[in-house]
Amino acid sequence: MTAIEVPEVDYTEYSNRQLVLVPLAVLALAIVVIGGWYAVTGAPATLGLEFTGGVELRIADDGSGDVEERIETAFDREPDSIRSIPADDVYVVTFQAADDDPDGLASDLQDQADAAGLSTEAIDQVSASFASDTARTAIFGIGLAFLGMSVLVFALFRTFVPSIAVVASAFSDLVIPVAAMNLLGIEMTLGIVAALLMIIGYSVDSDILLNNSVLRRTGEFYESVNRAMRTGVTMTVTSMAAMIVMAVVATLFGIGLLRDIGIILAIGLCADLMNTYLLNVALLRWYKFEGVKR
């Protein structure tokens, strides 16, 4: 039996312009989606509890069959969402922060749940002002990580075009998952922030591999690209498999943090495949055959 091989792509059939077109179009689309989201909702993504403030309760399903109806009637306030997690026998009920009366909301809700005979397994309460602080910290953290990565990449390669190719594809790798989240209706959570930071670290790997193969190794350009691609695609697909499995299993069990990290990394790595082997390759080819001569 032969091993599964990464297919070789004949890049000579496509011009640089053609190669760059797809990733740039996707990036533009993603930016439009995020921009539109910002214009309509006032935030670049649908913000989860940790960024808006509110209360999330996990209520045990006692098997009586009418828990969902009881949840709907138990609280004075209308829950913003009720999700069922069958594998864990719980319902996740969320309430957005009330502007009028944030005080004691979590305690009130717990009392109301107790009064209705519902047993709460977990309560998360985030106040609105803490949430906005968290959002600022998260943006700051992502910005800092991206900046640090960019500086490091420039220090490693010391040439402008190959370095900017890595930074550009990393940027696109960050933006595309956020746009995808909006379209899929996934809320921005702390887990997603962690995943975005992880994308900065992960996605750069295959770009570095490609640049290293083309710039620092002897051999013909297309041979170098294909060699890097064989390794790089294996890496990325392996990581994607792990993340998809993690997302699926964690969704079944209702572990939000692991699910969020899994989904976003899977999308980010997918975007990375496209950006590395279309955008980055095209930029490198231009640099190798035309840019250097100037």
Add this chain to the structure above:
Amino acid sequence: MFERVKENWRVLLLVVVVLGSTVALFAPQFAPQTAPGESQGDATQGITNLQYGLDLAGGTRIRAPLLGYTATGVSFDGENPSQVASDVAAELEDTSTVDVNAVLNAEGGSEVEVTDASVSESEFRAAMDASGYAYDGIRSGVTQESRDAAEQVIQDKINEAGLSGGSVQQVQSITGEYFLLIEVPGQGRQDVIDLLEERGTVQIAIAYPNSSADDGTAVEEEVLTQDDFEDIGTASRREGTSGAYVPVSVINEAPEGETSPAHRFQNAATEYGVASTSGGARCNYDMEADALGEGSDSCLLLVVDGEVVNAFGMEDGLARSMASGGWADSGNFRLTTTSFADAQTISINLRAGALPAELDISGQGTSSTISATQGENFRLYSAITGVFAVFAVAGMVFLRYREPKVALPMIVTALAEVYALLGFAALVGYPLELAVIAGFIAVVGTGVDDLVIIADEVMSEGEVNSRTVFDSRFRRAFWVIGAAAATTIVAMSPLMVLSLGDLSGFAIFTILGVLIGVLVTRPAYGDILRRLLTVR
């Protein structure tokens, strides 16, 4: 022999790390420390020495700021801090002196805080302006001293309640605001809030010489109880001395026909010889014997939950104003001590568990509670998730290489990395949380990535038949791995220090995993691969 060790030292290092992790995970010497009154079995969760955080064991985490405003860089114009505090308080309606504290620090770092939650920032600003003291600016939050006091109060309460593993610490957000982070395993949200709001009983008694008693001491109980105090300030330093004091004020108003607490205290102090027209009592109380020492005057006793925690005399000026009957009109006095630490203890005791400022949980804080059963479920589920993720990686690697010689060591090496991280967690007692588990899975992902780079690089361009060929290829692969590791570390390091939920655990373990990978496991995989490929 020595040659072989030298040749395979990378593999040996990996073996040593794995053995070390096994010891850290299972040896009873590394078991978690027990809290007072807790058996070893209670402290150890499961068969390993691993400790679990709140989301995997159940418990409550509260993160909230202390309410108040602080004026920074205040110029005291040579006044003493208490004068400054009372000047500022005078400009605030319905706010007594003890809700305003002034802290004298060197080099323009002096601060004035207001801990009355009903005072708004603009009101405080107006009061500062009206008081005439120059200041740099106003920030929300309280002073370092008050935060430390609050932290101490909460820690004491957690210890007293015998809640093992409970902790409190100060964390700072990027906007510079301070939060108290309180974690109590195994307790529900309401239980913890009740604990934070609970107060012990405090009273002030007077011990006076009585020759008919066995130990020569008689005690007049409950001269003041905690309900008699209007306010209790935070400990302050006395200027120019090493001493300190706690400002307190006693209620000096009473309904018609009754004596106010302040008047009652004044009368008792005079009656039992603490205060007289000639001056105040010099106290020498023997805490061991619970009696007045040799030649001691009467003493004021601070009694917390039935136990005498401190005894003190009275300053002459105060004593004279008590003896003349004028003191009760204001009701303010200072409990003086010889050290700042004592003053802090007294302040905390007098408050009997009340925090120096209000902990704003619902307004600006977060809280999260997970029941023990839910925590245990999460523990199982996250383990299952991790195992599935590893299977996915293993499956992909086998599909790609179809050669157990390459793939199997890859999986084993990646797992060794996680095992080493678990050992590290057990060694330093870092509690495992969902975020840490996510970090483990990320480590498996990056780890295998790098092993793929090594394998592909080594096996490219035909057979590996000599050590030199192998080494040069391995070194080439390592440049990429090193660069990739560096970017991951750079990308994750902000998360390690920023206060973003419990994500610092994710960052710490991802970075640690990358480091162990680059320094130990990936070189070892190279050696294993070399043996398998070059030795026929």
